Amino acid sequence: MDGASFRPGCDCDDLALHHALLSHEDARNLALGLVRPMRDIETVPLHAALGRHCTTDIRAPHAMPAFDNSAMDGFALRLADLDGRCCLPVAGCVAAGDAPGTLPPDAAMRIYTGAPIPDGADCVVMVEACIDKGDRVHIDAAPTPGANIRRAGSDQSSGEVLIAAHTRIRPHHVGLLAANGLNAIAVTRRPRVAVYSTGDELSEGVCRPGHIPDANRPMLCALLAEAGAEVEDRGILPDDLDATAAAFAALDDRFDLIVTSGAVSMGGKDHVRAALRAAGGDLDGWRVALKPGKPVMFGRLGTAAFTGLPGNPFAVHVGFHLFVAAQLARLVGATPADFATDPAVAGFDWTRKPGRAEVFPVRRTGHDTAGRPVLERLGKSVSATLAPLAAADGLAMVPAATHHVAQGDTIHWQPFCTAGVAS
Numbered sequence: 001m002d003g004a005s006f007r008p009g010c011d012c013d014d015l016a017l018h019h020a021l022l023s024h025e026d027a028r029n030l031a032l033g034l035v036r037p038m039r040d041i042e043t044v045p046l047h048a049a050l051g052r053h054c055t056t057d058i059r060a061p062h063a064m065p066a067f068d069n070s071a072m073d074g075f076a077l078r079l080a081d082l083d084g085r086c087c088l089p090v091a092g093c094v095a096a097g098d099a100p101g102t103l104p105p106d107a108a109m110r111i112y113t114g115a116p117i118p119d120g121a122d123c124v125v126m127v128e129a130c131i132d133k134g135d136r137v138h139i140d141a142a143p144t145p146g147a148n149i150r151r152a153g154s155d156q157s158s159g160e161v162l163i164a165a166h167t168r169i170r171p172h173h174v175g176l177l178a179a180n181g182l183n184a185i186a187v188t189r190r191p192r193v194a195v196y197s198t199g200d201e202l203s204e205g206v207c208r209p210g211h212i213p214d215a216n217r218p219m220l221c222a223l224l225a226e227a228g229a230e231v232e233d234r235g236i237l238p239d240d241l242d243a244t245a246a247a248f249a250a251l252d253d254r255f256d257l258i259v260t261s262g263a264v265s266m267g268g269k270d271h272v273r274a275a276l277r278a279a280g281g282d283l284d285g286w287r288v289a290l291k292p293g294k295p296v297m298f299g300r301l302g303t304a305a306f307t308g309l310p311g312n313p314f315a316v317h318v319g320f321h322l323f324v325a326a327q328l329a330r331l332v333g334a335t336p337a338d339f340a341t342d343p344a345v346a347g348f349d350w351t352r353k354p355g356r357a358e359v360f361p362v363r364r365t366g367h368d369t370a371g372r373p374v375l376e377r378l379g380k381s382v383s384a385t386l387a388p389l390a391a392a393d394g395l396a397m398v399p400a401a402t403h404h405v406a407q408g409d410t411i412h413w414q415p416f417c418t419a420g421v422a423s
């Protein structure tokens with residue numbers, strides 16, 4: 001449609017919208033411009049904080065460690081007492097949980113990891129560097145002052161920022177909060193997202209001839225839940241303009257984002273754009289120079305942003321990562337992460353048609369001499385299948401202008417999070 005012309009007053013705004021494809025960068029900025037950081041705050045107990053975003057900087061309520069304590073199992077002593085001696089009598093034992101005591105003159109105390117350093121001791125000798133004779137201890141070599149003592153305040157000082165505002169709480173944050181005795185935190189409410197599939201061909205149970213299972217709705221619900229959204233599965237919409245418009249019009253203002261899949265392209269049953277308008281919404285952008293995902297559309301319905309992804313399942317996956325994930329991040333006040341920015345090396349030769357940026361599944365096959373991952377391209381640029389993703393370690397993206405990728409070229413990718421998983 002490039003080069004189409006319009007008479008003044010022409011209401012063919014769909015034509016105007018696809019006069020040119022949006023770059024994926026412009027499309028992302030458009031998608032982000034349709035959402036605002038949410039202001040609603042709730043306080044949640046620590047066990048419910050995982051995956052939520054804290055609203056403010058979380059500061060240390062006190063210094064840590066709270067008291068000088070031993071980093072090792074061994075003997076606490078006063079260095080000056082070793083002057084001219086290699087053995088000291090053992091005056092007692094202090095374990096983690098004991099109240100701080102006092103080291104008598106010219107003696108050592110048996111001490112265990114985490115135990116408070118007795119007053120007067122200025123180092124701890126590891127048990128491996130001693131000969132433990134029960135009531136006496138022989139020290140092989142004089143330790144350095146302060147050896148094996150974790151000083152009060154050496155890990156964090158009172159008031160320092162432990163977790164920056166808008167951080168997504170991960171398991172190590174939960175541990176850090178618990179270590180600080182913080183049992184509840186203020187978080188942004190979860191973004192509420194409505195999810196629809198569209199298409200008369202979709203089945204939920206046994207498929208009749210010509211029907212296919214609905215892959216997009218379960219995948220979108222899973223992607224959204226993983227990203228921390230509160231998801232409402234709104235089912236499958238028929239390929240019917242009135243029914244689709246009625247379903248959209250019946251949505252109240254409780255959603256922050258509405259995500260659909262299918263019916264956004266050029267076919268006679270692709271009703272989502274018209275239905276959005278008929279329901280009182282606005283279409284702000286349509287069609288992106290992106291493969292897969294060209295017919296993605298962006299709009300608004302009431303107070304919600306509306307992102308219409310294409311029907312092909314891999315296009316849904318890509319559209320989620322490029323646009324929906326960024327919208328969710330913005331809603332919770334976080335900074336949306338750029339997509340596919342990690343450098344890697346192509347382990348393949350590939351000639352393609354330029355014009356759209358392309359996202360494709362990749363598998364890591366090794367590393368080059370500089371330590372960069374070498375990637376194998378999976379699949380055949382088919383947006384209808386998710387099968388190549390099953391063997392993928394992540395997604396790579398090449399710019400719209402790329403027409404050839406040669407083995408050894410630098411490309412950029414987004415690894416899936418696989419911490420602790422070998423393959």
Ligand SMILES: Nc1nc2c(c(=O)[nH]1)N[C@H]1C(S)=C(S)[C@@H](COP(=O)(O)OP(=O)(O)OC[C@H]3O[C@@H](n4cnc5c(N)ncnc54)[C@H](O)[C@@H]3O)O[C@H]1N2
Pocket residue numbers: 197198199201202212213214215216217261262263264265266267270292293294295309310311312313315383384
């Ligand atoms: N004349 C043109 N035709 C098409 C264009 C174009 O530019 N001009 N773009 C193509 C591209 S690219 C894509 S992507 C698709 C997207 O079309 P729609 O968003 O309208 O999606 P549908 O037609 O509804 O479905 C496409 C495909 O995906 C299957 N599908 C749909 N929903 C699901 C689901 N929930 N689970 C599994 N599979 C689903 C559907 O059966 C179709 O096979 O348009 C091209 N056409």
Ligand code: MOO
Pocket residue numbers: 290291292293294295310312314315383384
């Ligand atoms: O954009 Mo489509 O998703 O290329 O097949």
